[in-house]
Amino acid sequence: MPFVFDQSEIEWPDDGSDPQPRADQFVYLPAPEYGGQHEPVRFSLDVPPEPPAPESVPFPRPSLWDRLRGRKPSATQRAPAVAAWHDARTAHAAFVRQRLLAAAVPALGELGVRQLYCRYDGGNDEGFAWLDSATLRDGTRIDREALVEQLVAHKLLDRLIARGVTRRYDAMSEHKQVASFMHDWLCTEFAAMLLGSGYGTGEHVLYGAFTVDFDAGTVVDDPGADPVTRNREIAR
Structure with a gap:
């Protein structure tokens, strides 16, 4: 952990x-x-059936008429509706995550990627993660920019669009969109698996790094991570 x-x-x-x-x-x-x-946190590439849209289960709130009359449902009355609302969002988040992994991980495997090394930092109610480097099956370690270039050539963006993971943004180059996906989305998903979705929340500063192993299907924190940060300052 961090x-x-x-x-x-x-x-x-x-x-x-x-x-x-x-x-x-x-x-x-x-x-x-x-x-x-x-640890180790385990993941798979199985995609569950797509659940109903979260918007179909609105968060339970008193009607305008009830609010005007000062009437509020009791906690017991609201509990089933609140639970259904949370379940719908949890199921949708799991579906989105697995759809993302099922699209991205095979593409990385085809390029010979065995592991990703990601860093994270945050605190004061914010958490960030980004790609540091990748290790290939022959043991070669390549930096994030080299990996992004290969993923662009391998048409990763087209795969993500075809799987419904994202769409093409005219205001962003293909290189920039793939880089953003790797740094800000994929690594962030793995960080949330390891640290919890609310990592960085609270009166603290944190930093760390973890390894994603595609062969083992695991995410493991690095207890010897160097104090490298991008979003929080650490005095030297």
Whole structure:
């Protein structure tokens, strides 16, 4: 799990700026302590049947007439509707994630990719993840830009569009759209599997890295990750 610096009991600078912790002030937290999953986190490429659209199960709210009359349903009355609303969104999120994996992972495998190494950081109610590098089956390690170039040549965007994962954006080049998918979407999905969908929420700063192994179908955190960040400052 991540390296974490707790901000809840520190003295903040008088100028209102964010404090910049040193790398040696971070503490590495095992998975259960941070709220994530037990490792290794396993994933598959199986896509479940598409569930009903989440919008078909609206969040239960009192009607305008009830609000005007000051009437509110009790927690017991609202509970089944709230549970159905959460279940619908959970099922849809699982479908979207699996559809994404089923489209992207085989394309990476065809290029000989065995592992992805992703980094993450965040805190103060934000979490970020991005691709660092990839390892091929022959042991060669390539950087993210080299991988993106290969994925563009391999027509990954066309595959994603055909599987309903995304669409083509005229304002973005194909290279930029594939890079955004790899950095901001695919790695973020794997980070959420490992850390929980709300990683970065709370009065803390975090950083870390993890390895996605396509042969084993696992996501494993790196307990020796270097203090590399893109969205939070760490003092050297």
